[in-house]
Amino acid sequence: MSDLLPWLIVALLAALGAPLFALIAAAALIGFHAAGYDLTVVAVEFYRLSELPGLIAIPLFTLAGYLLGESGAPKRLVRLSNALLGWLPGGLAIVALVACALFTAFTGASGVTIVAMGGLLFPALAHAGYRERFNLGLITSSGSLGLLFAPSLPLILYGFVAGQLGTDPPVTVESLFLAGLLPGLLMVGLLSLYAMWNGRHLVAETRKFDARELRDALLDAGWELPLPFLVLGGIYSGVLAASEAAAVTALYVLVVATLIKREIGLRKLIDTMSEAMRLVGAILLILGVALALSNWLVDQEVPSRLFEFLQEHVDSPLAFLLLLNLFLLVVGMLLDVFSAVVILVPLLVPVALGYGIDPVHLGIILLANLQLGYFTPPVGMNLFIASYRFDVPVTKLVRSCIPFFLILAFAVLLITYWPALSLALVR
Amino acid sequence: MTAASATPSASRWVRLLHRAEDGLLALMLLALLLLAVSQIALRVFFDTGLIWSEPVSRLLVLWLALLGGLAATREGKHIAIDALPRLLPPLWRRIAWSVSQLGAAAITGTLAWYSISMIQLEREMPTYLVGTLPNWVGMLVLPFGFGLMALRFLISSATHGPAATPELSPELADLDDNPSVKS
Amino acid sequence: KIASLAPDGSTWMNEMRAAGERIDAATEGRVKVKFYPGGVMGNDTTVLRKIRLGQLQGAALTGSELSILYKDAQIYSVPFLFRDDAEVDAIRKVVDPMLREGFTAKGFHVLSITGVGFAYLMSVPDVRSKTDLQKGKVWVPQNDTIAEITFREGGVEPIPLPLSDAFTGLQTGLIDTVATTPTAAIALQWHTKLKHLVDMPLSYVVGYVMLDQKAYMKLSEADRAAVDAEFAKGAANIDAANRSDNQKAFEALQEIGLKVFKPDAEEAALWRDVGKRALDKLVADKAFTAPVLGAIEGQLAKQRAAE
Ligand code: NA
Ligand code: NA
Numbered sequence: 001m002s003d004l005l006p007w008l009i010v011a012l013l014a015a016l017g018a019p020l021f022a023l024i025a026a027a028a029l030i031g032f033h034a035a036g037y038d039l040t041v042v043a044v045e046f047y048r049l050s051e052l053p054g055l056i057a058i059p060l061f062t063l064a065g066y067l068l069g070e071s072g073a074p075k076r077l078v079r080l081s082n083a084l085l086g087w088l089p090g091g092l093a094i095v096a097l098v099a100c101a102l103f104t105a106f107t108g109a110s111g112v113t114i115v116a117m118g119g120l121l122f123p124a125l126a127h128a129g130y131r132e133r134f135n136l137g138l139i140t141s142s143g144s145l146g147l148l149f150a151p152s153l154p155l156i157l158y159g160f161v162a163g164q165l166g167t168d169p170p171v172t173v174e175s176l177f178l179a180g181l182l183p184g185l186l187m188v189g190l191l192s193l194y195a196m197w198n199g200r201h202l203v204a205e206t207r208k209f210d211a212r213e214l215r216d217a218l219l220d221a222g223w224e225l226p227l228p229f230l231v232l233g234g235i236y237s238g239v240l241a242a243s244e245a246a247a248v249t250a251l252y253v254l255v256v257a258t259l260i261k262r263e264i265g266l267r268k269l270i271d272t273m274s275e276a277m278r279l280v281g282a283i284l285l286i287l288g289v290a291l292a293l294s295n296w297l298v299d300q301e302v303p304s305r306l307f308e309f310l311q312e313h314v315d316s317p318l319a320f321l322l323l324l325n326l327f328l329l330v331v332g333m334l335l336d337v338f339s340a341v342v343i344l345v346p347l348l349v350p351v352a353l354g355y356g357i358d359p360v361h362l363g364i365i366l367l368a369n370l371q372l373g374y375f376t377p378p379v380g381m382n383l384f385i386a387s388y389r390f391d392v393p394v395t396k397l398v399r400s401c402i403p404f405f406l407i408l409a410f411a412v413l414l415i416t417y418w419p420a421l422s423l424a425l426v427r
Numbered sequence: 428m429t430a431a432s433a434t435p436s437a438s439r440w441v442r443l444l445h446r447a448e449d450g451l452l453a454l455m456l457l458a459l460l461l462l463a464v465s466q467i468a469l470r471v472f473f474d475t476g477l478i479w480s481e482p483v484s485r486l487l488v489l490w491l492a493l494l495g496g497l498a499a500t501r502e503g504k505h506i507a508i509d510a511l512p513r514l515l516p517p518l519w520r521r522i523a524w525s526v527s528q529l530g531a532a533a534i535t536g537t538l539a540w541y542s543i544s545m546i547q548l549e550r551e552m553p554t555y556l557v558g559t560l561p562n563w564v565g566m567l568v569l570p571f572g573f574g575l576m577a578l579r580f581l582i583s584s585a586t587h588g589p590a591a592t593p594e595l596s597p598e599l600a601d602l603d604d605n606p607s608v609k610s
Numbered sequence: 611k612i613a614s615l616a617p618d619g620s621t622w623m624n625e626m627r628a629a630g631e632r633i634d635a636a637t638e639g640r641v642k643v644k645f646y647p648g649g650v651m652g653n654d655t656t657v658l659r660k661i662r663l664g665q666l667q668g669a670a671l672t673g674s675e676l677s678i679l680y681k682d683a684q685i686y687s688v689p690f691l692f693r694d695d696a697e698v699d700a701i702r703k704v705v706d707p708m709l710r711e712g713f714t715a716k717g718f719h720v721l722s723i724t725g726v727g728f729a730y731l732m733s734v735p736d737v738r739s740k741t742d743l744q745k746g747k748v749w750v751p752q753n754d755t756i757a758e759i760t761f762r763e764g765g766v767e768p769i770p771l772p773l774s775d776a777f778t779g780l781q782t783g784l785i786d787t788v789a790t791t792p793t794a795a796i797a798l799q800w801h802t803k804l805k806h807l808v809d810m811p812l813s814y815v816v817g818y819v820m821l822d823q824k825a826y827m828k829l830s831e832a833d834r835a836a837v838d839a840e841f842a843k844g845a846a847n848i849d850a851a852n853r854s855d856n857q858k859a860f861e862a863l864q865e866i867g868l869k870v871f872k873p874d875a876e877e878a879a880l881w882r883d884v885g886k887r888a889l890d891k892l893v894a895d896k897a898f899t900a901p902v903l904g905a906i907e908g909q910l911a912k913q914r915a916a917e
Contacts, residue, residue, distance in 0.1 A: 013531075165648075
């Protein structure tokens, strides 16, 4: 009983909404204490945060994302997508999907997408004649779309956590950036088809392709246009490591926003930078204490025991993956993506390796699933953010999201059982 | 925003402290950025690099983690599962908040304590970050950061309740009045 | 509990695991050795911290990784010290026991010292001379003072990176020249990027397996003997296996198209001169203790005079 008491206290604190990093730290402290170790080990493990190569990618990409969000970039991005795709049936809806995906890739699915892009896109969609429920579902579900595209923070984080497990084949941030490309496109593609079907009758919305507007929009977004090429081109061509691409991107965005476009002044710059570092601090604290927890798991051989247990009951990789999908759906609903990655990866990667699943593929499955969790009823975080932002009840949002949920769930299944989709560009 | 709004002058000092904290975060981030960019420039244009750049930038990330986390504590911006407290009536929600913040204070206090113990261990047999700069100097941010976090959790458990929508910062809510696109 | 940075499945890890099983049998289960390979317990400094905290009892690390604990640990890596395996065998017979004593003074009991192999200079551009090398972007492992000083004496400003970043560095062109053993070059996938190899042993890499002296002394005398014996047996296997693995890897590198350049006597003398100056600098910096270095030099002189 006395062994159980500390765990019960942690569970209680968790239920009461204590910060996750503190809970993970408590779990590590209790675990190491029960194993009879000097608890200084927990501090030593946390300090390993300063040993992870390329970790600067996290603060620098976050800075770039926050600066983009504070600048006029979202507006210009929407204008350009509209000029490019607006003439398609369902064009504006596709614009919304593409713009949200790109924006999320840079800002992480921290709810910024719904607030910043939703404010632009929701009125436009309504004006074009789309049904309200469709619009609500689209914006809410797009809030996490783009999680699989470089340089999304969850992808980078998975790279660090799985990378330090020393797997064979290895996991690198660069390989994840490649692996996420096709699955991410699949999700955007499937949702686009649904959007086209929804917009097929909206004659008012279908407008002619306007070369002059496209040219103007291109010029307007001229400074943002090189960004995806800078990030993706730099990394995929092998010229830049992920951390270097982060530095170049952050510097570029900083110079454009403050010196060229002059959309961000000194005071706002400091506010934006410190705001970005508060998020980075929150994420890195979780990562640091998770290093300690995962070290306890490795020390106590929990992953191998879990694998032995699972192997008795689950014989095929296929069955394992199905179970994994269901499990992740629940986890994704309850936990934010960062905590889910740092807590689950050290447990799941060794088990998945035992079933012969490539750890890079596992990462894509994991993130695709967690993306779904963002708007899984009843407690997916984006449901609450959208509810707050658009002032509609959560129940209405849940109903609106159902078709989008089903489509993306189908995409997740495809991604899970078709490894080549993730691995074709990597291995 | 937080704590100690007892007298106007006290709250002014607190505001000033917060501004200094934000400035420090921005400065460290800027240093990190410049270090990383100059390393790339040195490599591309001069085929060389600074030996101390890598260990120092790693240390900066560690410091950003602790000081950023400390600032996140100030704003109540830590990631938490708050599904249950959201369903509680206001009074119970307030109590849940205080208990959870007290718990966090105890845990971060413990982390600070063992960080000091790590530094003592390291000073007995020092290893070096770069040149003659011992690693324990960089480690000092751990007891400092976790210790002040414990203090902030204590203060927030006593003084203010949870924000209405924890995930959403006031800055984000301000983005509401973006103009809509023409279609 | 013994941690290592060596990957699971490497010869070193396999032989250690086998030794662990033999110890389990010989001590009737009283001594169980668990291994944590591939850096899951952290890098060298973290592993040493954890030994002092009692989470781990031992480590299997290379000489350069252990030099933070005991300077002489990487003394065999002095550049161009040995010319061939025969010299290595003769010197190690005399010097290994001195190194064991050195570790004991630091509170560690050495279970085995094994040869990882000769490191060779491998590069993307064709390196045939010092001038060629000076144009290259040469990688040295972080905290590897010997490598750093050696290349500086050769007129090169080396680029220190952690081992984990080296492959990305080769991919991005941050580095284009490395010094490593043939087996490591293949195991780490570096061979897919490298094009040239200088056929002149640059330095000799050794690996240590060591236990915290306090943990070791807790075992009964009989169990200690069993542990020592089985690791010694494992060490003999590792030395033999590494030698043939490196031979095979060297041939494999040639087969996949690495161009091997054998320096002539004149060029070799120039390289050795760099090595000599690096050693002088290391001695001036007190990188080694005098008795161990003296023993090596004396024994080498004897050996070479006899030939
Ligand atoms: Na770990
Ligand atoms: Na949540």
